[in-house]
Amino acid sequence: MHSLLSRGNAILAYTLSVLACLTFLCFLSTLFVDYRTNSTINTVKVIVKSVPDFSASRERSDLGFLIFDLQANLTHLFNWNVKQLFLYLTAEYSTPNNILSQVVIWDKIILRGENAVLDFKSMNTKYYFWDDGNGLKGNQNVTLTLSWNIIPNAGLLPSIFAIGHHSFQFPSDYVQSRV
Amino acid sequence: MIVSSALMIWKGLMVVTGSESPIVVVLSGSMEPAFHRGDLLFLTNYQDDPIRVGEIVxxxxxGRDIPIVHRVLKLHEKRNGTVKFVTKGDNNSVDDRGLYAPGQQWLTKKDVVGRARGFLPYVGMVTIYMNEYPKFKYAVLVCLGLYVLVHRE
Incomplete structure (x- = not known):
């Protein structure tokens, strides 16, 4: 009647259902948390060059360089169902060629337990800011926004925009010399 | 009965989520530390919902059988609504242009199987073990078969 096999089976099945139930409760407990918070972004220096883009079309494209400051305190975003934050800084603009362009110029992974107070001064971008064509020179409205993608232990994967963004314009002349 | 209801659930999920494969198992470590091998992702693929930077597609x-799970790095949208974008794995140091088909520089909407919406850790490990160790799969099948035969009341 109660062989070793059936006892083992019962324990295993019960463990699995309890784990599933707890995971689901963990997911429910953080379903309605508001993950928005403030950020301050500023650009220190902005230049644009015209360089052949060998990573894509090989044609001369606009390549933006910028140095930025970034402040945000994300400590309170962490709760028991946040494993990791994936931060990314997006430059969003529009050109005659493309109605919407979004380029991620910097990103960072913050695991739970790591320092989540960001205070960066004069940071270089992590990725090249290539435009798809020549739409950066003299572009009047490029918006930088910090966003984060929340990676939970189990649950949804929301992407959140920070409150606060920074708009800047590119100079109307290319820089010829090497930077 | 069980097989047909499983099939119906899968097809039903396909209709609800709009994705041809609503649940995928992460097979590589290119998105670590967010996703590890064996984690389960729930996908949707609504056409009205625009693809944006930072999303995991x-x-x-x-030329590759296995779909890739990576994050959108940059994106250009034309006036007529066509979108082209480049992806990158969180754990990779360069973007994915080297992974695309020869000569392919951009991905478009038709390449997308789905967008990651939900995450469940470890559960997909079972399918990875079954695929990598066929003996394990047969052992499980034999055990289940024996169990059914022995315990029929």
């Missing part, structure tokens, strides 16, 4: 590349 699952896409297929010509």
């Amino acid at each position: 699952v896409f297929k590349v010509e």
Whole structure:
């Protein structure tokens, strides 16, 4: 009647259902948390060059360089169902060629337990800011926004925009010399 | 009965989520530390919902059987609504242009299988073990078969 096999089976099945139930409760407990918070972004220096883009079309494209400051305190975003934050800084603009362009110029992974107070001064971008064509020179409205993608232990994967963004314009002349 | 209801659930999920494969198992470590091998992702693929930077997309590349799960790095949208974008794995140091088909520079909407919406850790490990160790799969099948035969009341 109660062989070793059936006892083992019962324990295993019960463990699995309890784990599933707890995971689901963990997911429910953080379903309605508001993950928005403030950020301050500023650009220190902005230049644009015209360089052949060998990573894509090989044609001369606009390549933006910028140095930025970034402040945000994300400590309170962490709760028991946040494993990791994936931060990314997006430059969003529009050109005659493309109605919407979004380029991620910097990103960072913050695991739970790591320092989540960001205070960066004069940071270089992590990725090249290539435009798809020549739409950066003299572009009047490029918006930088910090966003984060929340990676939970189990649950949804929301992407959140920070409150606060920074708009800047590119100079109307290319820089010829090497930077 | 069980097989047909499983099939119906899968097909029903396909209709609800709009994705041809609503649940995928992460097979590589290229998105670590967010996703590890064996984690389960739930996908949707609504056409009205625009693709934006920072989203995790699952896409297929010509000449590769296995779909890739990576994050959108940059994106350009034309006036007529066509979108082209480049992806990158969180754990990779360069973007994915080297992974695409020869000559392919951009992904478009038709390459996308789905967008990651939900995450469940470890559960997919079972399918990975079954695929990597066929003996384990047969052992499980034999055990289940014996169990059914022995315990029929």
